[in-house]
Amino acid sequence: MDRIGRKGITTAxxxxxxxxxxxxxxxxxxxxxxxxxxxTVSIIDSAKLEVVRxxxxxxxPRGITLTKDHRWLLICASDDNTVQVFDARTMELVKSLxxxxxxxxxxxxxxxxxxxxxxxxxxxVTVVDIEKxxxxxxxxxxxxxxxxxxxxxxxVLVTTSETTNMAHFIDTATNAPIDNVLVDSRPRFxxxxxxxxxxxxxxEIGGTVTVIDAKTRTVTAKIAFKIPGVPQDAIQPVGVxxxxxxxxxxxxxxxxxxxxxxxxxxxxxxxxxxxxxxxxQLAFTPDExxxxxxxxxxxxxxxxxxxxxxVVKSIKVGRYPWGVVVAPF
Amino acid sequence: xxxxxxxxxxxxxxxxxxxxxxxxxxLIAASAIALGGAQALAASANGADWPCVQRRVAxxxxxxxxxxxxxxxxxxxxxxxxxxxxIARLVSRRVPLDQATDSIAQFAAAQRPxxxxxxxxxxxxxxxxxxxxxxxxxxxxIERFQxxxxxxxxxxxxxxxxxxxxxxxxxxxxxxxAELNAAEERHQWDVRVFTERQQSIPLACEVPVLxxxxxxxxxxxxxxxxxx
Numbered sequence: 270m271d272r273i274g275r276k277g278i279t280t281a282x283x284x285x286x287x288x289x290x291x292x293x294x295x296x297x298x299x300x301x302x303x304x305x306x307x308x309t310v311s312i313i314d315s316a317k318l319e320v321v322r323x324x325x326x327x328x329x330p331r332g333i334t335l336t337k338d339h340r341w342l343l344i345c346a347s348d349d350n351t352v353q354v355f356d357a358r359t360m361e362l363v364k365s366l367x368x369x370x371x372x373x374x375x376x377x378x379x380x381x382x383x384x385x386x387x388x389x390x391x392x393x394v395t396v397v398d399i400e401k402x403x404x405x406x407x408x409x410x411x412x413x414x415x416x417x418x419x420x421x422x423x424x425v426l427v428t429t430s431e432t433t434n435m436a437h438f439i440d441t442a443t444n445a446p447i448d449n450v451l452v453d454s455r456p457r458f459x460x461x462x463x464x465x466x467x468x469x470x471x472x473e474i475g476g477t478v479t480v481i482d483a484k485t486r487t488v489t490a491k492i493a494f495k496i497p498g499v500p501q502d503a504i505q506p507v508g509v510x511x512x513x514x515x516x517x518x519x520x521x522x523x524x525x526x527x528x529x530x531x532x533x534x535x536x537x538x539x540x541x542x543x544x545x546x547x548x549x550q551l552a553f554t555p556d557e558x559x560x561x562x563x564x565x566x567x568x569x570x571x572x573x574x575x576x577x578x579x580v581v582k583s584i585k586v587g588r589y590p591w592g593v594v595v596a597p598f
Numbered sequence: 599x600x601x602x603x604x605x606x607x608x609x610x611x612x613x614x615x616x617x618x619x620x621x622x623x624x625l626i627a628a629s630a631i632a633l634g635g636a637q638a639l640a641a642s643a644n645g646a647d648w649p650c651v652q653r654r655v656a657x658x659x660x661x662x663x664x665x666x667x668x669x670x671x672x673x674x675x676x677x678x679x680x681x682x683x684x685i686a687r688l689v690s691r692r693v694p695l696d697q698a699t700d701s702i703a704q705f706a707a708a709q710r711p712x713x714x715x716x717x718x719x720x721x722x723x724x725x726x727x728x729x730x731x732x733x734x735x736x737x738x739x740i741e742r743f744q745x746x747x748x749x750x751x752x753x754x755x756x757x758x759x760x761x762x763x764x765x766x767x768x769x770x771x772x773x774x775x776a777e778l779n780a781a782e783e784r785h786q787w788d789v790r791v792f793t794e795r796q797q798s799i800p801l802a803c804e805v806p807v808l809x810x811x812x813x814x815x816x817x818x819x820x821x822x823x824x825x826x
Contacts, residue, residue, distance in 0.1 A: 474653075498661025498668045502653065524655065526662055526814070543665035546814050566807055567814055583818075 298554045299357075299596040300561050301342060302570055303330040304587025310344065311570075311586035312360070313561070315554055315595065318572055318582050324360045327353050332374040333592040336399070337381035342594070343399070345372040345386070352386065352397070357596055367404050369395035374458075376417040376426070378441065385426055385441075387414040394428055396444065408444045411435050418459030418468055420483060427468050429456035436470045436479070438486060448486045452479040460509040462533075469518060471506035478506050478520055480536065490536040492520075499525045508550035512557055512575075519560060519573075521548040528562055530578060540578055544571035549590075555597040563590035647741040647748075650803035654737065657730045658810060660722060664817035666824060667719060675724035685724040688816055689732065691808060699819040706823035718820050729813045736805045743795075743802060750792045757785045 297316035304311060308330060312322040327346025334343050335357060342355040345368070352366040352375065368375075369388035372395075376385050383405070386395045394414060396406040411430030414437075418427040425447070426439040434454055438447040453475020460469045467489065468481045480490040494504045505523030511533070512518075518531040524547050530540045545564025548571070552561050560573040564583075570590055572582045648654045660669045675681045684705060688698045702721075709717045761781055767774035 496661060498659050498670065500655070500657075500659065500662075503655055503658075503662055505653070524653075524662070546811060566811055568811075 295558075296554075296556060299598060300552070300554075300570075301333055301357075301594050301596070302561075302563060302586050302590045303333045303344060303592045305329055305331055305565070305589040305591040307587035307589075309587045310342075310360075311590070313570065313584060313586075315559060315561075315572075318584060320584060320586060322360070323587065324355075326355070327351060327365075331591045332372065333594050334375065334377055335594050335596055337377065337379070339596055339598065341399075342596075343375070343377075343384065345375060347371050347373055352384065354399070358598070364402065366397050366399060366402055367395075368397065369393055369404075369407070374415055374417050376419045378419060379421060379423040383441075385417055385419065385428075387417050387428060389413045389415055389431070394426070394439070406444050408439060410437050410439070410446075411449070416457055416459040416470065418461050420461050421463060421465040425483065427459040427461070427470075429459050429470055431455050431457070434472070434475075436468065436481060450479075450481050450486055450488065452481075453477045453491070457507045458509050460511060462511045462515050463513045464515060469509045469511065471509050471520060473505045473507055473523065476501060476504050476506065478509060478518075478531075492531060492536050492538070494520075494522060494525075494529055494538060494541075496522075496525055496527060496541050499527075507548075508562075510551045510553060510560070512553070519551055521551055521562060523547055523549070524566075526564075526567075528560075528573070542573060542578065542580055544573070544580055545569045545583055550592050552593040552595050554595050561593050561595065563593050565589045565591065647744045649744045649747070649799050650740065651800075652803055652807065655806075656734075656737070658726065658733070658813065660726045660817075663726060663810075663813050664722065664821055666722065666817070666821055666826075669719050669723035670726065672720055672723035675720045675727075678720070681721060681724060684721065685728055688725060689728050689809075689812065691812055695812070695815055698816060702816065702819045703823065706820075715824050715826075718824050722817060722820050725813060725816055729809055733806050733809050736802075736809065740799075740802050740805075743799070747792065747795055747799075750788065750795070754785070754788055754792060757781065757788065761785060 295316040297314050300313040300315055302311045308326060308328050310324045310326050311320045314321045326344055328348035330344050331347050332345035339357060342357040344353045346353050350370055352368040352372055354363045354366060356363055368386050369391060371388060371390050372386045373389055374387050382398055382400050384397045384399050388395055392410060392412055394408040394410050395404055398405055410428050411433045413431035414428045415431050416429035424441055426441050428437050434452055434456060435449045436452050436459060437449050440447050452470045453472030455472055455474040456470050457473045458471045466483055468483050470479045478492040479488055482489045504525045506520050507523055508521040510519050516533055518533055520529045522529055526546050527541045527543050528548060529538045532539050544562045546566035548562050549565050550563045558575055560575055562571045564571060568588050569583045569585045571580050574581045687693055706714060706718060764774050764778040764781055768778045
């Protein structure tokens with residue numbers, strides 16, 4: 270073979286390898302959505318963007334999360350007063366955990382084994398060891414706790430109190446309260462950013478998101494929303510998610526049927542995106558290329574392309590989709 | 599969310615009280631619980647006569663329902679009989695949604711390309727307006743229902759007071775004893791009616807939601823035929 274021929278073949282091989290390595294097929298992640306009214310979980314393939322499986326779970330499933338090792342899927346089965354544990358891949362029911370009454374939202378300690386569950390009716394946070402299946406503590410908190418956030422270092426738990434409009438900061442080492450910060454009316458959700466410097470708290474009736482400095486526990490900013498043509502009382506912030514680089518926050522705005530995209534450096538709304546009706550919670554894919562929103566009243570999930578900031582699809586799921594989590598497989 | 603669970607618990611304890619006990623104490627306790635339930639449900643942040651766990655939203659705007667242009671001020675659809683007929687068909691929840699979206703596709707195809715967007719905007723304006731009228735009727739109906747429930751609750755409270763008095767008298771008065779039995783029965787019946795009507799409130803509160811769901815889906819379908 271002459272020199273030109275060998276070079277030609279090498280180039281072709283390199284080009285083929287390159288095309289295989291950098292193929293632009295979307296990565297397929299597994300998206301789990303709780304359907305509050307149906308008592309089911311819809312499982313969506315994030316590459317095909319369709320429901321691949323629907324699994325019967327407990328009654329009134331709402332909060333949903335994955336364990337840190339991605340082995341288990343945890344679901345608040347509110348009407349069964351239990352947290353169900355499923356094998357995340359096979360969806361076999363592994364066990365049920367004690368949870369206190371009417372569990373709605375929960376958050377896992379970064380260490381992985383402690384689950385902090387909000388029991389709205391009993392004004393408690395129940396702390397459960399998910400390995401030992403036991404209740405370790407019950408922390409009395411403000412009236413009707415709902416939102417649960419935990420700092421990335423696991424040291425501080427924040428729970429929001431629906432009736433007293435507070436964000437309560439709790440020391441997880443002692444389970445003792447550290448501080449309370451007043452936010453706006455009916456706070457629903459608390460989310461720390463990735464470096465733990467801020468806590469973002471949404472107020473459903475107040476119509477705002479309060480950004481709290483996690484170290485000083487003072488209010489850094491209060492974000493209000495204005496959508497032309499939409500009455501203010503229809504703008505009801507609930508779920509909040511912040512990108513890992515901390516640059517953007519996404520907020521579900523309930524019956525305005527939109528999510529807000531916020532530039533965190535300025536706390537200004539970059540864009541509003543129409544998704545589905547009564548948008549409630551959100552979750553990113555691990556590569557943060559897609560965002561999935563649960564739209565409770567249109568019974569579907571919207572898929573947002575984060576690079577283009579555009580809604581690319583709506584996927585019908587069960588009735589009243591509530592929570593969503595994405596697995597890295 | 600807490601209020602709704604509280605209402606369910608109140609209703610369950612009321613039902614338990616009625617089935618477990620036919621004594622006056624049971625009935626008085628049951629009526630107190632029923633009243634507590636009625637008051638808890640009525641005293642919502644949305645106004646004294648709004649029993650729903652959903653917030654009361656008076657009207658919906660086109661901006662809430664789609665990402666197309668604001669069409670709330672367009673009224674020319676009212677002069678177009680063909681459009682009005684189509685609107686009536688589209689909003690009717692008896693017409694399956696896929697047939698409604700087919701009708702929208704046919705309507706869009708029938709328009710001249712340079713007039714299509716405007717026609718679709720007018721169509722949506724008519725849908726929003728009609729939906730708001732339908733919603734207003736339902737909201738008003740729910741509020742009237744709640745007013746009647748509150749009146750029933752007041753009557754139940756009055757009966758409970760009467761029963762207490764009759765019980766005191768019945769020990770010594772033959773006539774009071776006879777009246778007591780009749781009053782007990784009446785009270786038991788009224789508490790039962792009240793409870794059953796309370797149970798239908800969540801269903802009634804869903805109706806505005808169903809109306810909005812329909813409009814949102816119609817808006818999505820119309821958008822697929824618009825040029826932007």
